[in-house]
Amino acid sequence: MREADLIAKLTAHLSGRHPLLVTGIGDDAAVWEWNPQTYGLISTDTLHEHWDFDRVYHPAKYIGYKAATSALSDICAMNGEPLFLVVALGVPRYVSPAYLEALYDGLRQVEEKYGVAVIGGDISPARDLWLTVTVVGQVEKARITYRRGAQPTHLVCVTGDLGGAYAGLKILQREKAVFLQNPSIQPDISGFNYIVSRQLKPEARLDMVRRLRELGVQPSSMTDLSDGLAAGLHHLSTASQAAFHIYLDRLPFHEQTYKVAQLLDMPLSALLLYGGEEYELLFTAPVTAYERLQQEEQIHIIGFVKEGEGVWAEDSLGQVERVELVSWDSLLGRKDQPQAEGSS
Amino acid sequence: MREADLIAKLTAHLSGRHPLLVTGIGDDAAVWEWNPQTYGLISTDTLHEHWDFDRVYHPAKYIGYKAATSALSDICAMNGEPLFLVVALGVPRYVSPAYLEALYDGLRQVEEKYGVAVIGGDISPARDLWLTVTVVGQVEKARITYRRGAQPTHLVCVTGDLGGAYAGLKILQREKAVFLQNPSIQPDISGFNYIVSRQLKPEARLDMVRRLRELGVQPSSMTDLSDGLAAGLHHLSTASQAAFHIYLDRLPFHEQTYKVAQLLDMPLSALLLYGGEEYELLFTAPVTAYERLQQEEQIHIIGFVKEGEGVWAEDSLGQVERVELVSWDSLLGRKDQPQAEGSS
Numbered sequence: 192m193r194e195a196d197l198i199a200k201l202t203a204h205l206s207g208r209h210p211l212l213v214t215g216i217g218d219d220a221a222v223w224e225w226n227p228q229t230y231g232l233i234s235t236d237t238l239h240e241h242w243d244f245d246r247v248y249h250p251a252k253y254i255g256y257k258a259a260t261s262a263l264s265d266i267c268a269m270n271g272e273p274l275f276l277v278v279a280l281g282v283p284r285y286v287s288p289a290y291l292e293a294l295y296d297g298l299r300q301v302e303e304k305y306g307v308a309v310i311g312g313d314i315s316p317a318r319d320l321w322l323t324v325t326v327v328g329q330v331e332k333a334r335i336t337y338r339r340g341a342q343p344t345h346l347v348c349v350t351g352d353l354g355g356a357y358a359g360l361k362i363l364q365r366e367k368a369v370f371l372q373n374p375s376i377q378p379d380i381s382g383f384n385y386i387v388s389r390q391l392k393p394e395a396r397l398d399m400v401r402r403l404r405e406l407g408v409q410p411s412s413m414t415d416l417s418d419g420l421a422a423g424l425h426h427l428s429t430a431s432q433a434a435f436h437i438y439l440d441r442l443p444f445h446e447q448t449y450k451v452a453q454l455l456d457m458p459l460s461a462l463l464l465y466g467g468e469e470y471e472l473l474f475t476a477p478v479t480a481y482e483r484l485q486q487e488e489q490i491h492i493i494g495f496v497k498e499g500e501g502v503w504a505e506d507s508l509g510q511v512e513r514v515e516l517v518s519w520d521s522l523l524g525r526k527d528q529p530q531a532e533g534s535s
Numbered sequence: 536m537r538e539a540d541l542i543a544k545l546t547a548h549l550s551g552r553h554p555l556l557v558t559g560i561g562d563d564a565a566v567w568e569w570n571p572q573t574y575g576l577i578s579t580d581t582l583h584e585h586w587d588f589d590r591v592y593h594p595a596k597y598i599g600y601k602a603a604t605s606a607l608s609d610i611c612a613m614n615g616e617p618l619f620l621v622v623a624l625g626v627p628r629y630v631s632p633a634y635l636e637a638l639y640d641g642l643r644q645v646e647e648k649y650g651v652a653v654i655g656g657d658i659s660p661a662r663d664l665w666l667t668v669t670v671v672g673q674v675e676k677a678r679i680t681y682r683r684g685a686q687p688t689h690l691v692c693v694t695g696d697l698g699g700a701y702a703g704l705k706i707l708q709r710e711k712a713v714f715l716q717n718p719s720i721q722p723d724i725s726g727f728n729y730i731v732s733r734q735l736k737p738e739a740r741l742d743m744v745r746r747l748r749e750l751g752v753q754p755s756s757m758t759d760l761s762d763g764l765a766a767g768l769h770h771l772s773t774a775s776q777a778a779f780h781i782y783l784d785r786l787p788f789h790e791q792t793y794k795v796a797q798l799l800d801m802p803l804s805a806l807l808l809y810g811g812e813e814y815e816l817l818f819t820a821p822v823t824a825y826e827r828l829q830q831e832e833q834i835h836i837i838g839f840v841k842e843g844e845g846v847w848a849e850d851s852l853g854q855v856e857r858v859e860l861v862s863w864d865s866l867l868g869r870k871d872q873p874q875a876e877g878s879s
Contacts, residue, residue, distance in 0.1 A: 201658075202656070204642070205653045207653055208652055209619065209654070216655055234655055235655055239625065239660065242661075274567075277577055277669055279667040299550060302551070307553065308556050309549045310551060312542060316583065321659070325623075
């Protein structure tokens with residue numbers, strides 16, 4: 192069963208009803224009535240050793256950083272501003288206080304960079320290291336953006352570039368394999384610093400949330416790309432009950448990502464569509480915003496919304512194919528064998 | 536290092552500053568400015584397999600129930616009303632969807648009983664089963680109760696009864712040992728249903744928060760007894776910079792707890808002072824509330840606050856001894872050896 196299906200099945204057991212609740216499980220964050228002008232937002236996210244990070248090449252400070260920014264990203268995806276973080280940690284015996292301090296230094300960097308505060312915590316003994324970060328945010332009611340809301344003719348946009356986090360992971364795994372075979376060889380990530388940093392120390396696009404406000408652009412639907420572009424497109428398409436049509440040659444990528452696609456002998460488009468953990472924003476906006484969006488270096492118009500259903504990709508020859516929902520599914524696939532990744 | 540010391544050390548790495556923040560890490564819940572009349576509250580709590588529960592005798596439904604009520608208890612400890620829960624789960628491969636559904640049924644029972652809503656979730660693959668529940672609540676500013684605030688002459692009160700959860704655990708462990716030696720013998724908890732239920736399916740004392748309001752009693756300091764009475768007394772004493780004097784023969788207990796103390800050949804007072812996971816409320820109140828508190832069946836006046844420092848217990852012969860801070864510390868002691876408890 193896929194994680195999304197499992198969550199849907201489990202959620203059906205809940206009532207999820209409260210007078211102050213506006214939207215519960217099903218979007219990037221839950222939404223409640225804060226005051227007459229403002230909604231409260233809350234979301235939670237876990238990074239778990241072996242599945243989500245490998246302590247061999249992921250420095251503690253960046254693990255803390257990534258756990259926090261990946262949670263903040265959910266608030267950004269609602270067009271909101273994050274306020275507070277609460278951190279629960281599972282800590283194995285072999286993790287030293289100094290290691291945890293480094294991890295907390297990463298949290299502090301996030302506090303400073305994003306203007307948020309870590310205001311609560313819980314530490315449990317555990318067999319593996321894991322972090323659950325819950326984030327509370329706020330958004331003006333007039334600016335809240337759900338996954339639903341995209342309408343035919345609207346532009347499909349993405350921030351930053353795609354596939355870098357996955358490409359960076361591949362480089363890190365390659366260097367780890369070399370190191371395990373011959374510990375005297377030092378890891379070499381030269382030439383791949385950008386994508387390695389996309390994997391180890393990603394940013395939430397709060398800057399883009401603020402930039403859209405400055406531009407006077409109200410997105411009609413939005414999600415983050417934690418599960419990859421294909422999944423994000425499907426989320427918006429399903430929630431908005433509209434078809435999404437994108438142009439593969441408009442997908443933004445970094446040259447280092449391109450190099451990895453070549454190294455791995457993988458189609459670049461597969462990497463851009465399915466590589467997850469991006470924490471970029473995918474959103475739609477009315478065509479009236481075209482001029483304003485077009486001139487933004489960090490925003491790329493990659494397609495449009497149309498009547499119908501599904502996600503469709505057009506290649507440079509004009510051929511259109513359906514994009515299947517193959518998500519960065521943490522309950523399936525490559526992440527299901529922690530033992531195979533060592534260090535257990 | 537004890538959990539509290541470790542958390543203090545790690546917290547020192549954080550800034551924890553935000554214009555809306557009133558009180559961060561250090562009380563039962565963090566406090567923020569919700570609106571001019573109301574504070575927001577947030578807290579997080581984890582139940583982790585092997586350390587906090589044993590799937591051999593803890594039914595899935597009650598694991599879900601306990602994870603939620605133990606988190607709600609932190610909001611009650613601030614004299615607040617819980618509103619929303621967000622649940623992060625670590626799920627091993629061998630846990631079936633049906634098992635998770637039972638766990639969610641437990642969460643739903645909590646939704647109904649406490650009038651709260653589960654509004655968000657995250658599921659991660661993991662080696663052990665764990666649940667982190669983060670709870671958001673509210674409290675009128677005039678009614679918020681911190682750990683600080685107790686003053687000399689104030690009454691020290693506790694709700695419900697003490698030591699039952701620990702006594703229930705001992706019965707469950709005894710039955711498990713019998714079962715492991717001879718699987719044909721069915722567990723026998725007859726005569727211990729009350730304390731077993733205190734361990735497996737504890738309640739948060741939201742009813743007491745509401746009752747105190749009805750009585751017009753504003754506690755001067757409060758905490759819950761998740762770490763046991765001795766730890767709770769020390770928390771209030773330290774935060775309030777005052778000494779706490781209690782009478783051992785006033786500590787409330789259930790007859791089943793008394794029976795277990797006899798069975799284990801343990802002093803009853805040790806069980807009442809140090810048994811954790813109670814989720815009862817420990818609070819102080821001005822002596823003017825004496826009459827109103829005295830007539831409440833579920834509230835027990837166990838001592839008083841005085842000038843000085845430390846926690847002092849007087850026995851029935853009038854002998855006074857210092858109560859040491861030995862907490863139900865989840866990073867030390869009996870919970871540090873999951874392997875020894877089997878099923879890993």
